[in-house]
Amino acid sequence: MKHLDEYRDGGLARGLAARIHSEAKPGRAYAFMEFCGGHTHAVSRYGVQDILPENIRLIHGPGCPVCVLPIGRIDQAIELAKNPEITLCVYGDLMRVPGSNGASLTKAKAGGADIRMIYSTLDAISVAEREPQREIVFFAIGFETTTPPTAMAIRLAQKKRLRNFSVFCNHVLTPAAMRQILETSDPQSLPLDGFIGPAHVSTIIGTAPYDAFAGEFRKPIVIAGFEPLDVVQAILMLVRQVNDGRAEAENEYIRAVTPDGNRIAQAEIADIFELRESFEWRGLGEIPKSALRLREAYRDYDAERRFSMERRVARDNPACECGAILRGVKQPRDCKLFGTACTPETPMGACMVSSEGSCAAYWAYGRFRASQRRAAE
């Protein structure tokens, strides 16, 4: 496939790695956080860490929307789905995320709730058109990448005068989470020399929002695509910034990301959504101005206003280390549940459910490497 295969070339990857080996200074350690689950997945799947010098460490960040959604919101969605008038439309990733007391959307569906997996918000609109007697609620989650499709669904519902469509909005914002990590992380437990910045989030928001971070926190950021060569090239660019003492927002993913981002999508989002005062993130806690809700003018499309929904506070399994893993201070193998009680078949925490989650990536690719290393020692 054009625009994919070129960025998976092993020979080029080895050449780039050799270049990184020659430019990274042996006397210092480099720690870079890849913010996105998409990058974590590429790093694990293609063995990017293995071709890097030992003094370059990649830290997995919280950029997996399924992973950072607090259990209380899953519980609320399950409650909604149990309402016999409601059909809940969800992206497939959410189906198996554990809620409180072992509940999940999959189990609720097995118990008779009308829950439908959809590929696109366009499918949810089709369901609402086809079944006017049902209340169709779309369980919206995701970062800036996934927000425009939700906005478009609301716009279409408005144009088509659909009275039976609403959105349970859980959209969150990337810059707010990056800021939280930078402001609250302890340099002792989480040394950070720079970020591999989001790929598809940046197609929407552009590169401009990152300029402020790079300057304010003196941390280099390189926006990179999700293919392995994109990641390796971004690491080379970060090493160069660190070596030069620069802290800039640079863009490796120029084929899809512009400084201004997608203005049409931005305008649509700004018209329909507004900032929440605060929103809870799993692992990161309450973060001010880090999530979106529907504006008053769109209240008819807001499931939280349309149905009585109690705010729920739910606790994670105390042995689950998802929180620390999402903050980058622990690795999946530091968790007692990893690979024993918690596997993709029976996930205890969200990081094992989503294929972008660090634990799922380790389970699928990394654990073999770790066991080989142990055997060699």
Place this chain on the structure above:
Amino acid sequence: MCLAIPARVVELLPDDMARVSIDGVVQTASLAFVEGVGIGDYIVLHVGYALARIDEEEAQRTLKLLQEAAMFGAPA
């Protein structure tokens, strides 16, 4: 969740929709968020929507940079 893939536009449809090909698999997608996309262009496809047009020149420039860096780094 943020995963998106390149897709080639093969047919323009009414209402900002299009048929796009992902390595030969054709599906419909919305072009409502991108401007000036024509047949043969590649887009970044995410849950049925084009989020961006892939810029061919910038893609070539990126590949050239990758090749240069890789060449220079290759052991002699």
